[in-house]
Amino acid sequence: MKRIMLKLSGEALAGEKRTGFDEETVRKVALQVKELVDDGFEVGVVTGGGNFWRGRTSENIDRTKADQIGMLATVMNCIYVSEIFRSVGMKTAVLTPFECGSFTKLFSKDRANKYFSKGMVVFFAGGTGHPYFSTDTGVVLRAVEVEADVILLAKSIDGVYDADPAKDPNARKYDEVSIDEVIAKNLQVVDMTASILARDNHMPMWVFGLNEENSIVNTVKGDFHGTKVTA
Secondary structure, eight states: OOEEEEEEOHHHHHGGGOSSOOHHHHHHHHHHHHHHHHTTOEEEEEEOOTTTOOGGGOSSSOHHHHHHHHHHHHHHHHHHHHHHHHHTTOOEEEEESSOBTBSSEEOOHHHHHHHHHTTOEEEEOSTTSSTTOOHHHHHHHHHHHTTOSEEEEEESSSSEESSOTTTOTTOOEESEEEHHHHHHHTOOSSOHHHHHHHHHTTOOEEEEETTSTTHHHHHHHTOOOSEEEEO
């Protein structure tokens, strides 16, 4: 395993505040990613936008506009997180599928590969650049495009369950589950579009709890306590 795509949910970035940023949480992520980069891993990052925007829950905003605001929320998240990464000694770049002036660079596979070859952490912001596609689809799409070996889904929950563990005390956690079963049972690891894209392109996803101590490093180096979604 050489190239990793890390998906950070917006809620996870907010920590216990559930909105905005929790800088200590982000710094802990940065230090873990730095350890991986120092060990020779290539790391791409996609962030959600839920710590800023949940526009799809509103009946008063057009869906296209709501999704555009959500894309911009992920750009803000990536710029912030990339700066925290820089503060602990990493080089970063933020790529978007649309122009953001001098804030970011336009995404291309060649540009991403150039940055990876220089030891930079590459942030993929702005989702797919189109409405009606989530950041779930965005992370799978970018992982497939840049030929990542695995997607790491760092969440506020520690794996994939057959029911919502917050509501069902008897919910069973999977150690490993196929993407076909995820789709058939609608287990909501990622949304359905992203699930099908991962299945069709044989992209594995590992789901784990971000808040567990050193969970990103442990996951990559074999001390894994989450769920492996096989494709």
